Amino acid sequence: GLMDFLLGDSADARLLRDNFIFKIIPMLNPDGVIVGNYRCSLSGRDLNRNYKTVLKDAYPSIWHTREMVKRFMTETELVLYCDFHGHSRKQNVFVYGCENKNAPNERLKERIFPAMLSKNDPSK
Secondary structure, X not given: OHHHHHHOOOHHHHHHHHHOOOOOOOOOOHHHHHOOOOOEOOOOOEHHHOOOOOOOOOOHHHHHHHHHHHHHHHHOOOOXXXXXXXXXXXXXXXXXXXXXXXXXXXXXXXXXXXXXHHHOOOOO
């Protein structure tokens, strides 16, 4: 997967490592997954719907992830944040994006990553 690629010896992987900092959290929901939940935490809360939370005790993995991103953004420019996870009804790989209502001029930037994924799809 992605981690194997980024850690590999290919010229593309080396170029990416030389130009970007990758912060990878392998799983945000280990307590939920261990009891069979694919989307909800151990307490039954849907983590995908609570990225704006300020409730550290209710959503600790989301809260700490946001804090890490905030700290990172004080040090350098954040180019991309991705949350890879399964879907309840869809299969395969696809991209959902946020609608940036606060900065509509950023719309094209937000479309670059999905466009690159599509362009490099080996099945096309």
